[in-house]
Amino acid sequence: RYARPAPRPRGAGAQVWPRPEPQAAAGVVRRVPRVVELDPLPVPPESGTAFAGLRFLIVDDGCGIALELGDLLERHGAQVRTPPDVDGPCDGLVHLAALRPGAASVLPPAFGAIRQALAGGLRWLVLASGAGGTFGHRFDGGVGDPAPGAGLRGLARTIAREHPEVLVRALDVDTKDTPRALAQRIMAELLTADAPVVIGHEGGLRYGLELVPSGPPGGAPLNLARDAVVLLTGGERGMTARLALELARTSGCHIELMGRTPEREIRVDALLEHAASVRYHAGDVRDPRAVRDVVENIYLTHRRLDGMIHGAALAEPRPGGGTTPGSFEDVYLTKVAGACALAQAAGPDLGFFAVLSGADGERGGAGAAAANDACGTLAHVWRRRLRGRVLVAETLLGPDAGAPALLREITHGDEPHVVLTGEVR
Structure with a gap:
């Protein structure tokens, strides 16, 4: 569509376009995301009163994690529902849709319902992904596809900053673990106020994600x-x-x-x-x-x-x-x-x-x-x-x-x- 003017002749005396070498500019700081190991959390107690009378909504994963987590939350006094999508106000929201077998991308469709839940006074928010517990860094093309949960960490960080009154976690898990084990790890994070927003669980190991110079x-x-x-x-x-x-x-x-x-x-x-x-x-x-x-x-x-x-x-x-x-x-x-x-x-x-x-x-x-x-x-x-x-x-x-x-x-x-x-x- 657009063409350069007639090329200049090559040879003696011909003008050659400069080829400046791109240099790393002074003062440029380069950082890369790295998976770092965090202290493990204790197994949560089987019962308690931490969530007595509070309403929890768990967006169902279809694999049993929501049912196991619901059982744990009820043992701690919560009222629990496990619908296929956010369908009403709640005190706590645990979004497990990205863990469904063959799940499509959770974002952007889920954003509107999460935003509405926040406007209704949400106090706990967990956004789960199933990229193996290491945020997709070890994805080899098999189990642990990062695509369904892509973007949830960035959304969680924004919500945590804009809503400091809400406990927010973006949890990446290894779906090869049992539903009971995954439910216990999610429950442990819900009971831990002082922790990073982004957390990964792979087996018995707990990870964070940091930008390292x-x-x-x-x-x-x-x-x-x-x-x-x-x-x-x-x-x-x-x-x-x-x-x-x-x-x-x-x-x-x-x-x-x-x-x-x-x-x-x-x-x-x-x-x-x-x-x-x-x-x-x-x-x-x-x-x-x-x-x-x-x-x-x-x-x-x-x-x-x-x-x-x-x-x-x-x-x-x-x-x-x-x-x-x-x-x-x-x-x-x-x-x-x-x-x-x-x-x-x-x-x-x-x-x-x-x-x-x-x-x-x-x-x-x-x-x-x-x-x-x-x-x-x-x-x-x-x-x-x-x-x-x-x-x-x-x-x-x-x-x-x-x-x-x-x-x-x-x-x-x-x-x-x-x-x-x-x-x-």
Whole structure:
């Protein structure tokens, strides 16, 4: 659609486009999520009065965990129901839908009911996932699929911050354990006020998830050939635009853009100075068919696709402005459904697949926090299917510092999920 002006001749005296090496910007702090062991909790007592007269609703898992947990809660004085979904007010909500066999993604559909329960005076909230107790970090493609519970940790962190009066836990469990054992672990967490929001249980071990500082990856810059092709989603401004420009300047490769902005509003002058070609595809990245059409068009045109960078995102009301179920869904699906559609459409020759988002997305609202967490979780799934580099990168760095750091991370990093921020002064 857009083509570079006639190429300059190669040879003596010919002008060669510069290939600056992307350097890790000074002051860039790199952190990676790590599973850390926590102190175990004692087995809860068989009976008591901790929840006397309180109403607990357990969204049924269909495997017996809800029934076992209900029995324990009733022995501690609670009134318990186990419906298939949240269907009324309650003092405590334990959401086990992600543990159902063959479960679909709990988010975004569950958000509205959880929000309503919070508005009704909820005091205990447990959001369970079944990614093996280690948050999907050891997923090998078999048991413990992280996808159904993707995003629940980010949502839980946001709720814990916005509702300090509520005991909130995002519990990841190993579904190979017995329903009774899992119920006892959930009960122990309900009885423990002083604990992290995010907890994992694998057998008798109890885990947390922490961001640990890590040195930047080293090595030469990204080395794309001039006939390479990279697809980027998102607007032409901000980090995605700077990455496209950096790729064009350092390699002269073909740049393919996809977004919902009308084509007439897209400005590609800077890219045309360096890229072999630039094309813009208007479409909704959340639509798998639209994404497949774009990818097929790229292969028809170039016979290859070397990399994908997913930067599409929607703004969300700030905390206090009210995250509605509709705004949550829009923000969540733009990031997560878009990334899933791209990963599904990717061919076997794809060299890298990167998903970009703002660091600590929960500060921007529940939808952004859940979407960031979901992509970080799903990176372990995408890594099983895609042969090339898979990266989910959260960053608060500006484009000038962020683009070189991200390109170096794509080229030489091996972590599926990183957080890049500036130094705290």
